[in-house]
Amino acid sequence: MLIKSAEFVMSNSDVAKCPKSRLPEYAFIGRSNVGKSSLINMLTGRKSLAKTSGKPGKTQLINHFLINKNWHLVDLPGYGYAKVSKSAKKVFQKFITQYFLLREQLVNAFILVDIRHKPQPIDLEFMEWLGENGIPFSIIFTKADKLKPNAILRHVEDYKTELLKTWEDIPIYFITSSSKDIGKYDILNYIEQLNGN
Numbered sequence: 504m505l506i507k508s509a510e511f512v513m514s515n516s517d518v519a520k521c522p523k524s525r526l527p528e529y530a531f532i533g534r535s536n537v538g539k540s541s542l543i544n545m546l547t548g549r550k551s552l553a554k555t556s557g558k559p560g561k562t563q564l565i566n567h568f569l570i571n572k573n574w575h576l577v578d579l580p581g582y583g584y585a586k587v588s589k590s591a592k593k594v595f596q597k598f599i600t601q602y603f604l605l606r607e608q609l610v611n612a613f614i615l616v617d618i619r620h621k622p623q624p625i626d627l628e629f630m631e632w633l634g635e636n637g638i639p640f641s642i643i644f645t646k647a648d649k650l651k652p653n654a655i656l657r658h659v660e661d662y663k664t665e666l667l668k669t670w671e672d673i674p675i676y677f678i679t680s681s682s683k684d685i686g687k688y689d690i691l692n693y694i695e696q697l698n699g700n
Protein backbone atom coordinates (compact mmCIF):
# COMPACT_ATOMS: atom_id res chain seq x y z
CA MET A 504 0.00 0.00 0.00
CA LEU A 505 1.19 3.48 -0.84
CA ILE A 506 0.24 6.34 1.44
CA LYS A 507 -1.38 9.05 -0.66
CA SER A 508 -2.77 11.09 2.19
CA ALA A 509 -2.45 11.20 5.97
CA GLU A 510 -4.37 13.75 7.98
CA PHE A 511 -4.76 14.36 11.69
CA VAL A 512 -8.45 14.09 12.58
CA MET A 513 -8.83 14.59 16.33
CA SER A 514 -7.51 13.90 19.82
CA ASN A 515 -9.65 13.03 22.79
CA SER A 516 -9.83 11.06 25.99
CA ASP A 517 -13.33 9.72 25.50
CA VAL A 518 -14.07 6.80 23.21
CA ALA A 519 -17.64 8.05 22.77
CA LYS A 520 -16.25 11.16 21.06
CA CYS A 521 -13.99 9.30 18.61
CA PRO A 522 -14.88 9.64 14.89
CA LYS A 523 -18.33 8.22 14.17
CA SER A 524 -17.40 6.83 10.75
CA ARG A 525 -17.22 3.05 10.35
CA LEU A 526 -13.85 3.09 8.60
CA PRO A 527 -11.56 0.22 9.60
CA GLU A 528 -9.21 1.22 12.36
CA TYR A 529 -5.74 0.12 13.52
CA ALA A 530 -4.34 1.10 16.92
CA PHE A 531 -0.71 1.35 18.00
CA ILE A 532 0.05 0.81 21.66
CA GLY A 533 2.92 -0.17 23.94
CA ARG A 534 5.06 1.11 26.77
CA SER A 535 5.93 4.79 26.90
CA ASN A 536 8.91 5.68 24.73
CA VAL A 537 8.79 2.39 22.78
CA GLY A 538 8.47 4.37 19.55
CA LYS A 539 4.75 4.39 18.71
CA SER A 540 4.59 7.93 17.40
CA SER A 541 7.86 7.53 15.47
CA LEU A 542 6.52 4.37 13.85
CA ILE A 543 3.36 6.17 12.78
CA ASN A 544 5.49 8.87 11.17
CA MET A 545 7.55 6.22 9.37
CA LEU A 546 4.45 4.39 8.13
CA THR A 547 2.85 7.55 6.81
CA GLY A 548 6.07 9.07 5.51
CA ARG A 549 5.25 12.30 7.41
CA LYS A 550 8.06 13.34 9.73
CA SER A 551 5.97 15.05 12.35
CA LEU A 552 2.41 13.83 11.91
CA ALA A 553 2.47 12.20 15.37
CA LYS A 554 4.39 14.07 18.06
CA THR A 555 7.47 12.23 19.30
CA SER A 556 9.76 12.91 22.23
CA GLY A 557 12.86 11.62 23.99
CA LYS A 558 10.87 11.91 27.22
CA PRO A 559 8.33 9.17 27.92
CA GLY A 560 4.70 10.19 28.31
CA LYS A 561 4.45 12.45 25.25
CA THR A 562 1.23 11.03 23.79
CA GLN A 563 -1.57 11.46 26.32
CA LEU A 564 -4.73 11.15 24.26
CA ILE A 565 -6.40 8.94 21.65
CA ASN A 566 -5.22 10.44 18.34
CA HIS A 567 -7.02 9.58 15.11
CA PHE A 568 -5.36 9.96 11.71
CA LEU A 569 -7.20 9.40 8.43
CA ILE A 570 -5.10 7.51 5.90
CA ASN A 571 -5.83 7.46 2.15
CA LYS A 572 -9.31 8.66 3.12
CA ASN A 573 -10.30 5.06 3.83
CA TRP A 574 -8.88 3.87 7.15
CA HIS A 575 -7.96 5.25 10.54
CA LEU A 576 -4.67 4.90 12.28
CA VAL A 577 -4.71 5.54 16.03
CA ASP A 578 -1.82 6.67 18.22
CA LEU A 579 -2.42 5.89 21.88
CA PRO A 580 -0.63 6.93 25.08
CA GLY A 581 2.01 4.58 26.42
CA TYR A 582 1.27 2.34 29.33
CA GLY A 583 3.55 1.56 32.25
CA TYR A 584 5.31 4.86 32.61
CA ALA A 585 6.25 5.32 36.26
CA LYS A 586 6.62 9.09 36.23
CA VAL A 587 3.02 9.85 35.34
CA SER A 588 1.10 10.40 38.60
CA LYS A 589 -1.05 7.54 39.88
CA SER A 590 -4.28 9.41 39.26
CA ALA A 591 -3.22 10.32 35.70
CA LYS A 592 -2.32 6.66 35.12
CA LYS A 593 -5.77 5.55 36.24
CA VAL A 594 -7.43 7.98 33.83
CA PHE A 595 -5.21 6.72 30.98
CA GLN A 596 -5.91 3.12 31.80
CA LYS A 597 -9.61 3.75 31.92
CA PHE A 598 -9.88 5.39 28.52
CA ILE A 599 -7.45 2.99 26.87
CA THR A 600 -9.44 0.05 28.24
CA GLN A 601 -12.71 1.64 27.10
CA TYR A 602 -11.23 2.30 23.69
CA PHE A 603 -10.33 -1.36 23.16
CA LEU A 604 -13.57 -2.72 24.58
CA LEU A 605 -15.96 -0.34 22.84
CA ARG A 606 -14.39 0.58 19.52
CA GLU A 607 -16.16 -1.78 17.16
CA GLN A 608 -14.36 -0.61 14.05
CA LEU A 609 -10.98 -1.61 15.51
CA VAL A 610 -9.60 -4.30 13.18
CA ASN A 611 -6.24 -4.94 14.80
CA ALA A 612 -4.08 -3.66 17.64
CA PHE A 613 -0.35 -3.44 17.07
CA ILE A 614 1.55 -3.94 20.32
CA LEU A 615 4.97 -2.34 20.15
CA VAL A 616 7.86 -3.80 22.15
CA ASP A 617 11.46 -2.62 22.22
CA ILE A 618 13.51 -5.36 20.58
CA ARG A 619 16.38 -4.79 23.03
CA HIS A 620 14.43 -5.81 26.11
CA LYS A 621 13.39 -9.15 27.54
CA PRO A 622 9.63 -9.80 27.44
CA GLN A 623 8.11 -7.45 30.03
CA PRO A 624 5.23 -8.59 32.26
CA ILE A 625 3.19 -5.47 31.44
CA ASP A 626 3.28 -6.26 27.69
CA LEU A 627 2.55 -9.95 28.18
CA GLU A 628 -0.33 -9.12 30.52
CA PHE A 629 -1.75 -6.63 28.05
CA MET A 630 -1.62 -9.23 25.25
CA GLU A 631 -3.40 -11.71 27.51
CA TRP A 632 -6.05 -9.13 28.30
CA LEU A 633 -6.59 -8.49 24.56
CA GLY A 634 -6.82 -12.25 23.98
CA GLU A 635 -9.38 -12.66 26.78
CA ASN A 636 -11.46 -9.92 25.21
CA GLY A 637 -11.20 -11.30 21.69
CA ILE A 638 -9.27 -8.33 20.31
CA PRO A 639 -6.88 -9.33 17.50
CA PHE A 640 -3.32 -8.10 17.81
CA SER A 641 0.12 -8.33 16.24
CA ILE A 642 3.52 -7.51 17.71
CA ILE A 643 5.87 -4.86 16.38
CA PHE A 644 9.47 -5.04 17.55
CA THR A 645 10.88 -1.50 17.49
CA LYS A 646 14.36 0.06 17.39
CA ALA A 647 15.96 -2.84 15.48
CA ASP A 648 18.73 -0.44 14.41
CA LYS A 649 20.04 -0.68 17.98
CA LEU A 650 20.98 -4.38 17.66
CA LYS A 651 23.18 -6.42 15.32
CA PRO A 652 21.32 -8.88 13.04
CA ASN A 653 22.20 -11.99 15.08
CA ALA A 654 21.11 -10.29 18.30
CA ILE A 655 17.80 -9.36 16.63
CA LEU A 656 17.17 -13.01 15.80
CA ARG A 657 18.14 -14.13 19.30
CA HIS A 658 15.86 -11.58 20.99
CA VAL A 659 12.93 -12.52 18.74
CA GLU A 660 13.47 -16.22 19.47
CA ASP A 661 13.53 -15.51 23.22
CA TYR A 662 10.31 -13.55 22.88
CA LYS A 663 8.64 -16.40 21.01
CA THR A 664 9.72 -18.88 23.68
CA GLU A 665 8.10 -16.69 26.32
CA LEU A 666 4.89 -16.30 24.29
CA LEU A 667 4.59 -20.05 23.78
CA LYS A 668 4.22 -20.42 27.55
CA THR A 669 0.80 -18.78 27.20
CA TRP A 670 -0.21 -18.90 23.55
CA GLU A 671 -0.66 -21.85 21.24
CA ASP A 672 0.45 -19.84 18.24
CA ILE A 673 2.86 -16.96 17.84
CA PRO A 674 1.01 -13.82 16.75
CA ILE A 675 2.08 -12.20 13.50
CA TYR A 676 5.07 -9.98 14.23
CA PHE A 677 7.13 -7.31 12.49
CA ILE A 678 10.71 -6.16 12.99
CA THR A 679 11.05 -2.42 12.52
CA SER A 680 13.27 0.60 12.82
CA SER A 681 11.73 4.01 12.39
CA SER A 682 15.10 5.67 12.11
CA LYS A 683 16.23 3.28 9.35
CA ASP A 684 12.84 2.89 7.65
CA ILE A 685 12.73 -0.88 8.27
CA GLY A 686 9.48 -2.85 8.25
CA LYS A 687 7.30 -0.11 6.80
CA TYR A 688 5.82 -2.00 3.86
CA ASP A 689 5.43 -5.27 5.79
CA ILE A 690 3.04 -3.44 8.11
CA LEU A 691 1.31 -1.38 5.41
CA ASN A 692 0.76 -4.47 3.26
CA TYR A 693 -0.62 -6.37 6.23
CA ILE A 694 -3.09 -3.54 6.89
CA GLU A 695 -4.03 -3.53 3.20
CA GLN A 696 -4.67 -7.25 3.37
CA LEU A 697 -6.87 -6.86 6.47
CA ASN A 698 -8.71 -3.98 4.80
CA GLY A 699 -9.49 -6.40 1.98
CA ASN A 700 -8.25 -4.24 -0.88
Ligand code: GTP
Nearest residue numbers: 535536537538539540541555556560561562581681
Ligand atom coordinates in the same frame (compact mmCIF):
# COMPACT_ATOMS: atom_id res chain seq x y z
P1 GTP B 1 5.04 8.13 24.29
O1 GTP B 1 4.13 8.90 23.40
O2 GTP B 1 5.76 9.00 25.26
O3 GTP B 1 4.39 6.96 24.94
O4 GTP B 1 6.27 7.54 23.41
P2 GTP B 1 6.22 6.81 21.98
O5 GTP B 1 6.07 5.35 22.18
O6 GTP B 1 5.26 7.49 21.07
O7 GTP B 1 7.73 7.04 21.49
P3 GTP B 1 8.30 8.12 20.46
O8 GTP B 1 7.93 7.76 19.06
O9 GTP B 1 7.98 9.49 20.94
O10 GTP B 1 9.87 7.81 20.57
C1 GTP B 1 10.54 7.79 21.82
C2 GTP B 1 12.04 7.95 21.59
O11 GTP B 1 12.57 6.80 20.91
C3 GTP B 1 12.42 9.14 20.73
O12 GTP B 1 13.60 9.70 21.23
C4 GTP B 1 12.65 8.54 19.35
O13 GTP B 1 13.55 9.26 18.56
C5 GTP B 1 13.24 7.17 19.71
N1 GTP B 1 12.94 6.16 18.68
C6 GTP B 1 11.72 5.83 18.20
N2 GTP B 1 11.81 4.88 17.25
C7 GTP B 1 13.14 4.61 17.11
C8 GTP B 1 13.90 3.71 16.27
O14 GTP B 1 13.38 2.95 15.45
N3 GTP B 1 15.25 3.69 16.44
C9 GTP B 1 15.86 4.49 17.35
N4 GTP B 1 17.19 4.40 17.45
N5 GTP B 1 15.21 5.37 18.13
C10 GTP B 1 13.85 5.42 18.02
Ligand code: MG
Nearest residue numbers: 539540561562
Ligand atom coordinates in the same frame (compact mmCIF):
# COMPACT_ATOMS: atom_id res chain seq x y z
MG1 MG C 1 3.81 8.85 21.44
